[in-house]
Amino acid sequence: MAARLTTYVVVGIVAATLIAGLIVGAQRDDSNGPVDLIVYNAKVYTSDGSGTMAEAVAVRGNQILRVGSTREIMRLRRPQTVAIDAQGGAVLPGFNDSNVRFIDGGLSLREVDLTGADSLVEISDRVSGWAASNPGRPWILGRGWTPAAFPASGPTRQALDAAVADRPAYIVSADGRSAWLNTKAMHLAGISRRTPAPPGGVIVKDARRGEPTGVLRDAAMTLASRLIPRPDRDAREEALRAAIEEAHRHGITSVRDASGRADDFLLYDAARTAGELNVRVYAPAIVDGVPEIESLKRLDALAARYPDDPLFKFGGAEISIDGPVEAAQAALLLPYQKNPDDDGPDDVDVDALNRFVRLLDARGWQVSLDAFGDRAVHMALDALEHASRSNPKPERGRRHRVDGVELVDAADVARFAHLDAVASVTLRSPTDDLMETWSQLAGAERASRAWPAASLASARAKITLGTGWPAAALDPIEAIHAAVTRTTPDGLPEGGWSPAERITLKRAIDAFTSVPAHASFDEQRKGALKKGMLADIVVLSRDIFSATESELARTTVAVTIFDGKIVYRRESRATTD
Numbered sequence: 001m002a003a004r005l006t007t008y009v010v011v012g013i014v015a016a017t018l019i020a021g022l023i024v025g026a027q028r029d030d031s032n033g034p035v036d037l038i039v040y041n042a043k044v045y046t047s048d049g050s051g052t053m054a055e056a057v058a059v060r061g062n063q064i065l066r067v068g069s070t071r072e073i074m075r076l077r078r079p080q081t082v083a084i085d086a087q088g089g090a091v092l093p094g095f096n097d098s099n100v101r102f103i104d105g106g107l108s109l110r111e112v113d114l115t116g117a118d119s120l121v122e123i124s125d126r127v128s129g130w131a132a133s134n135p136g137r138p139w140i141l142g143r144g145w146t147p148a149a150f151p152a153s154g155p156t157r158q159a160l161d162a163a164v165a166d167r168p169a170y171i172v173s174a175d176g177r178s179a180w181l182n183t184k185a186m187h188l189a190g191i192s193r194r195t196p197a198p199p200g201g202v203i204v205k206d207a208r209r210g211e212p213t214g215v216l217r218d219a220a221m222t223l224a225s226r227l228i229p230r231p232d233r234d235a236r237e238e239a240l241r242a243a244i245e246e247a248h249r250h251g252i253t254s255v256r257d258a259s260g261r262a263d264d265f266l267l268y269d270a271a272r273t274a275g276e277l278n279v280r281v282y283a284p285a286i287v288d289g290v291p292e293i294e295s296l297k298r299l300d301a302l303a304a305r306y307p308d309d310p311l312f313k314f315g316g317a318e319i320s321i322d323g324p325v326e327a328a329q330a331a332l333l334l335p336y337q338k339n340p341d342d343d344g345p346d347d348v349d350v351d352a353l354n355r356f357v358r359l360l361d362a363r364g365w366q367v368s369l370d371a372f373g374d375r376a377v378h379m380a381l382d383a384l385e386h387a388s389r390s391n392p393k394p395e396r397g398r399r400h401r402v403d404g405v406e407l408v409d410a411a412d413v414a415r416f417a418h419l420d421a422v423a424s425v426t427l428r429s430p431t432d433d434l435m436e437t438w439s440q441l442a443g444a445e446r447a448s449r450a451w452p453a454a455s456l457a458s459a460r461a462k463i464t465l466g467t468g469w470p471a472a473a474l475d476p477i478e479a480i481h482a483a484v485t486r487t488t489p490d491g492l493p494e495g496g497w498s499p500a501e502r503i504t505l506k507r508a509i510d511a512f513t514s515v516p517a518h519a520s521f522d523e524q525r526k527g528a529l530k531k532g533m534l535a536d537i538v539v540l541s542r543d544i545f546s547a548t549e550s551e552l553a554r555t556t557v558a559v560t561i562f563d564g565k566i567v568y569r570r571e572s573r574a575t576t577d
Helices: 002-032 070-074 102-108 120-133 157-163 183-189 219-225 233-249 262-273 292-305 350-362 374-390 432-442 453-458 476-485 505-510 514-519 549-553
Strands: 037-040 043-045 056-060 063-068 082-085 090-093 095-100 140-145 169-173 178-181 201-205 212-218 252-257 280-286 312-320 367-371 401-404 422-425 462-465 537-540 557-562 565-569
Touching (some): 037 070, 037 557, 056 070, 095 514, 102 252, 157 212, 178 183, 178 219, 183 212, 212 219, 233 252, 233 262, 233 557, 252 514, 262 280, 262 312, 350 374, 367 374, 374 401, 422 453, 453 462
Parallel strands (some): 037 082, 043 090, 252 280, 312 367, 401 422
Antiparallel strands (some): 056 063, 090 537
16 A cells, blocks of 8 residues: 555656646747747837737747847847847838739849830830840840820830830830830731731721831730740749849748749749749639639649648639729729720620639639729629629638729728728839829829728728739839828829828738738738747838838838748848847
């Protein structure tokens, strides 16, 4: 009996010791284990829904270990810990750009960049300068022009001939829906006054003689683009590396790639396998013009090949309804200002759209509908509502997207939240040219409602922001500035374009961090700075929460951290010790 009692006592002591050890171990886990990286002396915005601020972040491996005061985080420092002094700058989750064509963007870094060029003289100088610097390139390729930069006659092949005539030139517009060609490119493509436009495309011709002007729209672009030598795999791999480097320079650690090409998926997958995909990619597949059954089979195959993964994951189906207002390609509820008979594209079969979205929703796919004008947005929401009435709600929720969203009818604003639909907005910097184009095309009243971010936010809609790269600069800070101020980086127009549609700075940051993580079903691993989340972090050059509007515009990225590793550092700003 005594021996048995002794055994019980010993067992009890051992058990108590083990339990105490576990408790102490749990209490000391943060301080005893390795702390690989610390960012301190910062204004940390966690973007976790609490709205709270902190001073420092600790990282272990590729995860956030703790967020707190500089004093408590610095206690975790060990000899091997890399410590970054943010010098009072803002620290945020890594930016997540919801609208890019990522590899196209990488390729564009080697092409003529007309972004921001606001006159034909500036455009010609950039084109001729690039051509002179690249004498061995067989084609002059570029992008970024806007119709407002040209005289009333618009872009012409003769104007492009004046900049470069010895080689074919093919330059895509800022919205990606039009191409500007010189005479040599037109001749190579065999385009004349008798050339019929393909279905869904336009060959722009002058009103007096009926001669092609050199501008091709939508499907007509393929008449010339098919002649351009396709970059080989090596060039595309180089473009991906260049795009990742450019993304890191701007604090971007995640993107949603809207290009929708299967060969790009292969490239991402190969880079992931090789350990070279240092950005997280979410990519839908474009199913426009693909028969329903074939689309469903294709989506099933892509999902099986590219399952959920922290680096690269397949993102469902993307369907296009219309194009941007500023390109006169939006489907509007009321006609364009200058033409009472033109309310934009009317080739969408609404019944077919509703049926297709219902089928996709029933299979559990996230659906992204490109809809810019108020009529297109209405059609998109109708299709999503039809699906929600017809199908049971999936276990993970729907989180369908409407991408573009430049105009929304007042009656449709509240429907986004009701349908749990994400409004993806690519807010443009309000230059004089853009505002004038909008006023001419849509009229003053509709122009005052352009990009209704505040209206959507007030109706509790989830909003993501994107840059639209390569159609615009890959710069989330510029996009955030535009959302918060409704001005250009130079502060124009004074008072802002439609200032009632401004959103708060924190909401704009959320639209580049936590909301896009939610929109890609990734909110459990990224988009916020809190314990256990992936350590994707951006350190900015100043405290943007106390900055003036002009100071916000001049803010830059000091350090980008991806997966717990420093991938970009602007040496002159943040210090590492």
